[in-house]
Amino acid sequence: MAKREQKTNPVSIFIQGDSITKLSYLVWGLGNIVRGQVTKGLIYLLLEILYIWFMISSGIHNIIMMGTLGTSTQGMTFNEEIGIYEITQGDNSMLILLYGVIAIVVSAIFFGVWMSSVYSGQMVYKLRQGGHPVPTFRQDLKSLVDGNIHRLFLFFPMLGIIVFTVMPLIYMILMAFTNYDAEHQPPGNLFTWVGLENFRLLLSSTDTLSATFWPILGWTLVWGFVATFSCYFFGIFLAMLINSKGIKGKKVWRTIFVTAMAIPTFISLLVVSTMLGKNGIVNVLLQTWGFTTQALPFLTNGLWAKATVIVVNLWVGVPVTMLMVSGILMNIPAELYESAAIDGAGPVTVFVKITFPYMLFITTPYLITNLISNFNNFGVIYFLTGGEPNTLNYYKGAGKTDLLVTWLYKLTKDSKDYNLAASIGIIIFIISVVFSLISYSRSKALKDEEGFQ
Amino acid sequence: MNKDKIVIGIRLKNFRIALIADVILLLSLFLPMTSSGFDGGSVVAIVKKLTEAGSGGRYLYFAGIAFVLFQTALSIFSNIRPGKKAGTVWMVFAALNTIVITVELFASKLIFDGASLSEQKFLVKDFGLGFWISFIAAYVSLVYVMKGMRVHTGYIVLVILSIIWLFPILWIVLTAFRGEGGYYVGYFFPKNLTFDNFIKLLSPGSIIPFRKWWVNTFIVAVCTCLLSTIIILATSYTLSRTRFAGRKTLMKFMLIIGMFPGFMSMIAVYNILKGIGLSQTLAALVIVSAAGSAMGYYICKGFFDTIPKSLDEAATIDGATKWQTFIKITIPLSKPIIIYTILTSFLGPWTDYIFPSMVLGDKQESYTVAVGLKWLTDFQRIDSYYTQFAAGALMVSIPIVILFIVLQRFYVEGLSGSVKG
Structure with a gap:
């Protein structure tokens, strides 16, 4: 039955249905009520009434307001009765947009309910026609722990995702097409739709904005690749070292590195950043040991800071790769090594011809996800350098080690240029999608090869 | 030499290379430890000067010299009569030597400046040829002794890496127990240890x-x-x-x-x-x-x-x-x-x-x-x-x-x- 249902669509149901079916498009749940599922039908009807009430009381108004995002600016008017200037409440574009998005999302949810009422009515109709018994409301409820368990299990997770992920995302995506920047802050000012202006400013203008965007994008890409692959190779090296035959106390060595990894990253990063400051212990020690006479600008010089960030990221990231790789190393078929040894292959050849290809084969998806998460590696940059050193060549507040995400954060938190932040968010999304697609096609190709199976 | 003698668990070829490194190590004792720009001379001269100044640091260099002598002697012995026991002792001395020379790299400034060896302050770049040659020779020797003894040389890397990885952790632990407050302190090990920070918190x-x-x-x-x-x-x-x-x-x-x-x-x-x-x-x-x-x-x-x-x-x-x-x-x-x-x-x-x-x-x-x-x-x-x-x-x-x-x-x-x- 489920299969037959999939072939029908709301339009065909409407065309083929009888008058009650047709009417139940207007009065939700009518089909259920007439055909014996009174409780279920009434629930649909109640939901419809709720939705209509919501739309009339505020929803329609909110959606219409989104067209202009408000017209009356907050201002001062002279109140002649009291004889003073008073603040008159203007429109708040931010709230208009938010309420509009809520109204749209609510409408989308109710659209789903509507469709479900149509299908449900159609199903009862079919059951009746075939002479089957119609499930009672009690039976419907029982099916929630059996055949329809996905409705029970996914209800709260989906509700959570819709309210706290989807809705905010739509809101922010829309914001990328407005001029909600530092100069257009509600409630004092209105902001409005500007189309693709923000993207134009970021990508192709001669403004400081694009002079900031491109270098930061470049550094984000460089950082992503260097951070991912340095951790990857170093991690493989360390795992191979610890796992090699002659090393005793493998557990002890592993625990040393795992300890470093188990400490919450924000703590280790905060500690390391205090250690690397001008008066931090590293500089103090380097001077007492006589390696240098002046404090080294670990975090204050652009180039130094970039190198520091990469090295510290190694400290954080290598143990993770080490742990992951250890498991894979043990799974490499021993025959491969034995036959290589018989053929007289040295350790380098074994690594290049067996270990590494095998590892790469298995870890390609991991590498790509890691690459994407490194493009978005907020923590390392934020806690270590905070994007500094700042430069006057960049848009306000952005610094030499800022990644796109940290810049996005600064734009929302410090300079309140929400439109730019949202545009950058969309650009980051596009980058992630591109790399994921590459990974998807790549890993599929690899899986089809079955080179090692 | 007894060419045909085979000792199980030992690679004689590596012992030979280690011997060469040890001889270089011994010779480098007579090369100037500090550069001509800095008033120090060979390591023997430095020990002498430090003794005159009454500096406790002299024991470090003295130990360095003694270990090199032991190591060379054991090296020659092991090459003539390869054996597990002598080899192990040799390896221990080689390891001690690398530790001493690494400590010298970091501590020399403190010791030299403390004893006011020269009017100018010492810097790492003031180390002379003798130091750098013995630094490299000590590590090369250790690596080859370990290879000869069939001990995994990865231990050296693991020890160094462990120190790097534990360094920030050790620092935060020491700071947590440090009696003297403040962010900036000019030393690694706290002068007073206390639980006060925890109690206060x-x-x-x-x-x-x-x-x-x-x-x-x-x-x-x-x-x-x-x-x-x-x-x-x-x-x-x-x-x-x-x-x-x-x-x-x-x-x-x-x-x-x-x-x-x-x-x-x-x-x-x-x-x-x-x-x-x-x-x-x-x-x-x-x-x-x-x-x-x-x-x-x-x-x-x-x-x-x-x-x-x-x-x-x-x-x-x-x-x-x-x-x-x-x-x-x-x-x-x-x-x-x-x-x-x-x-x-x-x-x-x-x-x-x-x-x-x-x-x-x-x-x-x-x-x-x-x-x-x-x-x-x-x-x-x-x-x-x-x-x-x-x-x-x-x-x-x-x-x-x-x-x-x-x-x-x-x-x-x-x-x-x-x-x-």
């Missing part, structure tokens, strides 16, 4: 409400962990074990949503929280992280996918509902992944900084440890609270590290699960 009258922070985080972590685990398990089970219209679409949808950077929607989430009157509360943290937790279903679903379907089918034939299958079959078989999920969702709130800092704003008594500790390293506060910050960091880290090391196995399984998927 935990005392009820403390200016820093660290106890409150800790309890806050614990509450948030437990609640989030409970809710998230249930949500993740339910979502993964449904997506792995049931088939319904729109399942594939739903999974693709979540994948795409997940590619937007999380910070992007933060300001909107904040506005929504404000709208429902939850800003600056801990409940907001729990709700938001639990609400988003379903997005992280991949690893758990990957695990569920590996449980044979026939088990479910058998249960269905016996009349079990899906709910019963989930509770009685899937859950008991998924211990590792459940522990992994609990572990990661419990640890999340301890390390999350950005979102809590945004939600909690300036309401310090609601801070979680992450926000609180970051607040302590603010440039206005860092100098007065650095040692207490270290103590706090330690109190947060230790339970987590222990938890992590104990449950490491499950974490690795989760990690490799993510590789598979």
Whole structure:
């Protein structure tokens, strides 16, 4: 039955249905009520009434307001009765947009309910026609722990995702097409739709904005690749070292590195950043040991800071790769090594011809996800350098080690240029999608090869 | 030499190379240890001068000389009469020598300046040819002795790496117990050790409400962990074990949503929280992280996918509902992944900084440890609270590290699960 249902669509149901079916498009749940599922039908009807009430009381108004995002600016008017200037409440574009998005999302949810009422009515109709018994409301409820368990299990997770992920995302995506920047802050000012202006400013203008965007994008890409692959190779090296035959106390060595990894990253990063400051212990020690006479600008010089960030990221990231790789190393078929040894292959050849290809084969998806998460590696940059050193060549507040995400954060938190932040968010999304697609096609190709199976 | 003698477990070829390195090491004792720009001369001259100055540092160089002599003697002996015992002693001396020379690299400035060996201050670049040659020769010798003795040379790398990895940890531990306050200190090892930092941080009258922070985080972590685990398990089970219209679409949808950077929607989430009157509360943290937790279903679903379907089918034939299958079959078989999920969702709130800092704003008594500790390293506060910050960091880290090391196995399984998927 489920299969037959999939072939029908709301339009065909409407065309083929009888008058009650047709009417139940207007009065939700009518089909259920007439055909014996009174409780279920009434629930649909109640939901419809709720939705209509919501739309009339505020929803329609909110959606219409989104067209202009408000017209009356907050201002001062002279109140002649009291004889003073008073603040008159203007429109708040931010709230208009938010309420509009809520109204749209609510409408989308109710659209789903509507469709479900149509299908449900159609199903009862079919059951009746075939002479089957119609499930009672009690039976419907029982099916929630059996055949329809996905409705029970996914209800709260989906509700959570819709309210706290989807809705905010739509809101922010829309914001990328407005001029909600530092100069257009509600409630004092209105902001409005500007189309693709923000993207134009970021990508192709001669403004400081694009002079900031491109270098930061470049550094984000460089950082992503260097951070991912340095951790990857170093991690493989360390795992191979610890796992090699002659090393005793493998557990002890592993625990040393795992300890470093188990400490919450924000703590280790905060500690390391205090250690690397001008008066931090590293500089103090380097001077007492006589390696240098002046404090080294670990975090204050652009180039130094970039190198520091990469090295510290190694400290954080290598143990993770080490742990992951250890498991894979043990799974490499021993025959491969034995036959290589018989053929007289040295350790380098074994690594290049067996270990590494095998590892790469298995870890390609991991590498790509890691690459994407490194493009978005907020923590390392934020806690270590905070994007500094700042430069006057960049848009306000952005610094030499800022990644796109940290810049996005600064734009929302410090300079309140929400439109730019949202545009950058969309650009980051596009980058992630591109790399994921590459990974998807790549890993599929690899899986089809079955080179090692 | 007795060419035909074969000693099991020893590679004589490597012994020869080590011997050459040792001879170079011995000769370099007579080369100038410091450059001509600095008034020092050979190592013997330096020991003499340090003795005149009454510096305790002379013992270091004296030990260096003695060890080189021993090492060369053992080297010659082992090459003539290779044996396991002599070889081991030789290896120990080679290791001692590398340690001494490495310590010399770091400590010479202190010793030379302390004894005012010269009018100018010593710098590492003032080391002469003798030092650098013996530095390299010591390591080369050690490597080849170890190779000759069939001991894995990886130990050298592991020791060096371990020191690098433990260095920040050691620093924060020492700082936590340091008696002298302040951010800037000119030395590594504290002059006084004390528990004061911990006591101050935990005392009820403390200016820093660290106890409150800790309890806050614990509450948030437990609640989030409970809710998230249930949500993740339910979502993964449904997506792995049931088939319904729109399942594939739903999974693709979540994948795409997940590619937007999380910070992007933060300001909107904040506005929504404000709208429902939850800003600056801990409940907001729990709700938001639990609400988003379903997005992280991949690893758990990957695990569920590996449980044979026939088990479910058998249960269905016996009349079990899906709910019963989930509770009685899937859950008991998924211990590792459940522990992994609990572990990661419990640890999340301890390390999350950005979102809590945004939600909690300036309401310090609601801070979680992450926000609180970051607040302590603010440039206005860092100098007065650095040692207490270290103590706090330690109190947060230790339970987590222990938890992590104990449950490491499950974490690795989760990690490799993510590789598979």
